[in-house]
Amino acid sequence: MLKLQSLIGLPMIDQASGRRAGTIQDIWFDEHWQLAGMITRASRWGRRGMTVLRWRHVAACGEDAVLLHEQALEERLPEGEIVRCFHTGLVRLRNLPVMTLGGLQLGRVSDVYFHQDEGTPIVGYELTDGFISDLREGRRWLRIAAYPDQVTLGEDAILVPARAEQDLEQATSNR
Structure with a gap:
């Protein structure tokens, strides 16, 4: 990746x-x-x-x-x-807010993960909550490949299912 x-x-x-x-x-x-x-x-x-x-x-x-x-x-x-x-x-994809369908902002896009050889779809986002939060807690990783048809990439926000909040927390705690 x-x-x-x-x-x-x-x-x-x-x-x-x-x-x-x-x-x-x-x-x-x-x-x-x-x-x-x-x-x-x-x-x-x-x-x-x-x-x-x-x-x-x-x-x-x-x-x-x-x-x-x-x-x-x-x-x-x-x-x-x-x-x-x-x-x-x-x-611009960078700094787009990632929001759940429940209205909770999970963070802003800091980087994008992809597989070079698999048709180049985006498989995940690295999220930031700001400089201080990044220093204290680190950036978080949200694997969007887990929600193939449930992610909306809009002009002003990226919308993900509400369960993405739990998946994001799990990814952070398992690092």
Whole structure:
């Protein structure tokens, strides 16, 4: 399982030539919140859009670099097409509140866990309650794969079943 934030800032290396293809600036998600690609360059003065590499071009994700298949091609997409991202975009996953259907806020998204080789769905969130709480109690982990059709990823909040509160507490106490 990989943490999404560990990819941001990593160099992308062409597997065939060993040439650096760029640096990951952000991660972009499709409308189903699956990893769609990596943003390599954002808008610059007067130039609209973002330069991206689609996730299908990733051969491997390591601690120090992301390796790309031989035919990896960057694309320039209009900003309006890149809606859901981790740091940027119209809908930002980072810092979204995670709420139960009972109205209880479990925390805010600090990081995202996913499996590189399984269609890149999000499998869990690392949650924060703020700096002081993180220092005292640590961050908590919520495995959303346990609720396949019961998670709503909205523009302003992520909604999970009420039982997620108990699952979150168990995950915290079993660390």
